[in-house]
Amino acid sequence: MLTGLLILTPMYPRISDLINDFLGTDIILPVQTYGFFVALAFVFGGLIVYLELKRKEKEKIIFPQEKSRIKGKPASLRELIITAEISFIAGFKIIGAFTDYRYFAENPQQFIFSSEGSWAGGFIAAVLITFLTYYEKQRKKTNEPEKVTELIHPRQLTGNIILVAAVFGIIGSKLFDVIEHLDQLVQDPVGTLFSFSGLAFYGGLITAAFAVAVYAERNKIPWPVIGDVVAPALILAYGIGRIGCQLSGDGCWGVVNTMPKPEWLAFLPDWMWAFNYPHNVINEGILIPDCSGSHCRMLGQPVFPTPFYETMIALLFFGLLMMIRKRIRIHGYLFSIYLILNGVERLFIEQLRVNIRYDFLGMQITQATAIAVGLILTGIAGFIYFKWQNRRL
Numbered sequence: 001m002l003t004g005l006l007i008l009t010p011m012y013p014r015i016s017d018l019i020n021d022f023l024g025t026d027i028i029l030p031v032q033t034y035g036f037f038v039a040l041a042f043v044f045g046g047l048i049v050y051l052e053l054k055r056k057e058k059e060k061i062i063f064p065q066e067k068s069r070i071k072g073k074p075a076s077l078r079e080l081i082i083t084a085e086i087s088f089i090a091g092f093k094i095i096g097a098f099t100d101y102r103y104f105a106e107n108p109q110q111f112i113f114s115s116e117g118s119w120a121g122g123f124i125a126a127v128l129i130t131f132l133t134y135y136e137k138q139r140k141k142t143n144e145p146e147k148v149t150e151l152i153h154p155r156q157l158t159g160n161i162i163l164v165a166a167v168f169g170i171i172g173s174k175l176f177d178v179i180e181h182l183d184q185l186v187q188d189p190v191g192t193l194f195s196f197s198g199l200a201f202y203g204g205l206i207t208a209a210f211a212v213a214v215y216a217e218r219n220k221i222p223w224p225v226i227g228d229v230v231a232p233a234l235i236l237a238y239g240i241g242r243i244g245c246q247l248s249g250d251g252c253w254g255v256v257n258t259m260p261k262p263e264w265l266a267f268l269p270d271w272m273w274a275f276n277y278p279h280n281v282i283n284e285g286i287l288i289p290d291c292s293g294s295h296c297r298m299l300g301q302p303v304f305p306t307p308f309y310e311t312m313i314a315l316l317f318f319g320l321l322m323m324i325r326k327r328i329r330i331h332g333y334l335f336s337i338y339l340i341l342n343g344v345e346r347l348f349i350e351q352l353r354v355n356i357r358y359d360f361l362g363m364q365i366t367q368a369t370a371i372a373v374g375l376i377l378t379g380i381a382g383f384i385y386f387k388w389q390n391r392r393l
Contacts, residue, residue: 011249013281013295018247030097034281037244045230045237046162052229052325053155061331064153065220072142075134083133088126095121157219161230164215165208172207205234206371224386227335228328232321235338239314245307249280254304254352274302304352310345317341330390336382343376 012018015036016029056062096117209227216226245252253275261273278288278298285299321338328334350369 011277011279011281011295012247013249013279017279032281033248034244034250037247038241041237041240042162042166044240045233046158048233048236049161049229050155050158052232053158054153056225056229057154062154062221062225064151066149067152068147068149070145071148072140072145073137074141075137079137080130080134084126084130087129088122090122091125092117092119092122095125152219154219154221157221161212161215161226164211165230168211169204169208171204173204175203175207222331224332224335224389227332228325231335231338232318232325235314235321235342236318238342239311239318242307242311242314246305246311249277249282249284251280251282251284252307252353253277253299254306254349256301257304258301272305272308275305276300276302277305306349306352309352310349313345313348317345330386332382332386332389336379336386339375339379339382343372343374343379346372347376 012021012033014029015031015033016027018033019029020026053062057064099118099121100116212226212230213223217223221229242252244250257274259274261268261270265273276298277285279291279293279295280297280299281295283295283297285297288296288298317338320341321334324337325334346368350372353368
């Protein structure tokens with residue numbers, strides 16, 4: 001059990017810590033708080049994307065597309081091999097998580113990327129799922145497979161769009177973080193590349209944006225339109241994700257803040273001004289007296305709770321984008337506004353954040369600051385470009 005110290009809002013490294021604190025229970029769930037809120041971010045972001053695609057189709061901006069597929073084919077050897085491989089890995093890890101539940105619950109990410117698992121579980125899953133796949137294909141097999149055409153609505157692509165964004169977002173965020181911490185890569189290349197810690201948001205945003213734009217274009221959705229569709233979803237998802245940062249104490253906090261809280265902010269709880277992040281998930285700071293468990297540290301000096309600030313700003317900007325989205329008629333404008341708002345928000349937060357700083361033309365700036373300026377300039381350029389494009393039509 002986690003024990004609080006001086007502050008009534010301790011961190012919750014796992015979602016079960018939060019449940020235990022509120023209900024007085026003592027359960028352990030293998031779900032980290034940060035990961036839980038990242039999942040929620042994808043769920044709510046995906047909902048916004050679905051509704052916006054549906055609205056765009058209703059307004060005759062995008063249209064359903066015909067897709068062809070072969071019906072009645074038996075399962076190919078390649079399909080069965082791929083199914084067996086994926087099923088083995090899933091069974092190896094899932095069954096292994098149950099047979100060594102405490103290790104999995106305490107260190108879910110470490111368990112996933114380790115060699116630990118159940119060989120028997122992997123073998124059983126591979127045989128069973130591959131057989132079911134073969135049987136189902138055989139049951140639907142016809143003497144003469146036929147080509148069928150289906151009408152696919154844009155909103156039906158939501159799941160694929162979210163998957164593309166998630167995969168390329170993780171790759172990009174990790175890549176940008178590795179670039180910023182090359183010393184760690186040299187010391188521990190495998191651990192650095194396959195760790196979920198240290199994900200750079202802007203790296204994920206940039207790579208995911210390009211990947212989603214390419215996927216959308218291939219499905220006859222112009223990239224300026226998909227940009228407008230995902231703009232509100234991106235800012236909402238970011239705000240929700242930052243809730244996970246705040247509740248878990250993942251290190252995305254601000255600089256030391258020992259200044260007294262201003263009188264005009266007296267109505268706010270003290271932790272909203274300066275916070276020690278007790279029981280933070282990265283075990284940063286000094287030991288907490290009389291604390292037992294794996295997360296028993298708090299910062300020696302209070303800092304600005306920047307994830308909380310970012311959540312509030314993100315929700316405000318989300319409301320703004322949702323309010324103006326139907327009034328904007330030039331495709332790409334809404335996404336340009338998002339880029340500018342995102343850049344402005346990060347420029348403000350970077351003044352309070354703890355980050356690696358680089359010397360650039362005599363100035364000390366962070367990677368995020370440089371990218372934020374780039375986003376603002378890109379947003380402004382977007383206004384000029386999309387207006388010019390609109391005049392050509």
